[in-house]
Amino acid sequence: MPPGAVRALCLGAALAVLAALPWWMANPYYVNIASQILFWAVFALALNVLVGYAGLTSLGHAGLFGMAGYTAGLMLAAGAGHAAAIVAALLATLATTAIFALLALRATGIGFLMITLALGQILWGIAYRWASLTNGDNGVKLADRPAPLGLHLSSPDAFYLATFAVFLLCLASMRLFVRSPFGASVRGTRDQPRRMRTLGYNVWLVRFLAFLFSGFWTGVAGLLFVYYNQFISPQVVALQTSAEVLLMVISGGVGTLFGPVAGAAIVVVMKNVASAYVERWNMVLGIIFVLIIVFMPEGLVPGAARLVRRGYRGLRAGSGPAAAEAAASPGTAGR
């Protein structure tokens, strides 16, 4: 079987297992954790558009994430329906993203990072201090989850399935983006902006559109988050969230399709599972990140793929670790 077919088969199997999760996972606690992984993965995939493909590292995405959550929460509190709240939240997030992009795209590199950081903190300040609008530190409660197509999402299983559907859509749109000419344009502006300009590309506009694409899925993730928790507070909008998502992207594999998903899984699992056994779970998470950076600086998914390739070559060259080592060494020498 060609390697492409093997990969497609493995991916299909993994997605089928995930889709069937409510049927083989009896404990609703773990179903909820799976939902969390999926919407954090959507957030990480969104950030990866900028960090991985456009080469622009943002530390302000929590602001966009919170913008979607707060808009939906406040709209619902004001008596709007779910459809109106969702549409308004996405539009508000896109508009905020456009403002972020207009201001931040005056720079790249550290400058871009600092401007997005500042913009994100402004939104955090609004969420925290403008109490008459946002209810300040007490946050906003949501009375209810929506019921698309007559299916009420109040149960963990139903919410999981809805989140999984959105996650699949996000993954599909990322795959489409990566393989498209526009995706190639975005990567080109990351690698050689000057050359891209001479080739006739509007580098600024390419980056702006990439930012909007990233902002859209960040908004979607924010909506899933706020419906999952039925609550949002300024803490979500804080720098810590932006940094955490950035860590998901970097540890999983920058500029890869599945890296951010793996990164999201690690962080959410550590937060929820390890914290039950280890009091200082943050330290465990830190150690894991350090290990990833030391042994797989390119990230977990590309790093694991490298190891698998090496093992595969070893298997074909003959059995035994000595043969595997011999088969792997020319590959490593060529790097």
Place this chain on the structure above:
Amino acid sequence: MSALVLEDLCKSFGGLRVTRNVNLVVAPGERRLIIGPNGAGKTTLFNQITGDIRSNSGTIRLFGRDITRIPARQRAHLGMARTFQIITLFPRDTLIRNVMLALLGLSPLRWNPFADLDRRRDLRERALAALARVGLDRLAERALSETSYGERRRVEIAMALAQEPKVLLLDEPLAGLSLEERREMSTLLAALPRDVTVVMIEHDMDVALEFADRITVLHFGEVIVEGTRAEVVADARTREVYLGA
């Protein structure tokens, strides 16, 4: 109508006047060589022509059209292409992908987020044809990072040619090449069709002098000599500043 006209073009970096009142008229189909010692302002002049840097004063005309205020990306759409003295390519991509990016640059397809780039056979074939013109079609699927320096120089040319420019600006296309690679490159340059106007900066006099119809000598940002090959080589000022006699 002239292909490229520069009128009193100036550029200063702080107090340093890098190009001073440069005037240049290049006819359609002409091969123009620009020479001058290091620091004469040749590459700055190129960057002004392509719009990479904005001129302080003066005018640039491309086939009669004033392009002085037009940004670099639009100059590409008007038929201007360049290569870089310091190789500026996409190291993570294959050769064919590099050339496809050049083709996409002039195509509305570059905004399309839905198409599958690998399945655009028309684009692939045109990219392959451009690589064939520089003799690299065999290596089309090789990663750029696995090619030699000389091959990368040719990829630079292939990307410029793929855009089918009317005016082609070559910034030291022979720099760093071996003797044999130089020979190949000069054959390649000699084979360029005459409907392309070529302006070239080059230090390799053997190849460059043979290639050029007319030569401009730049010194401290000023044009000091201009004329045919014989005129420029015979001129005492050329010898003084450049040929070092």
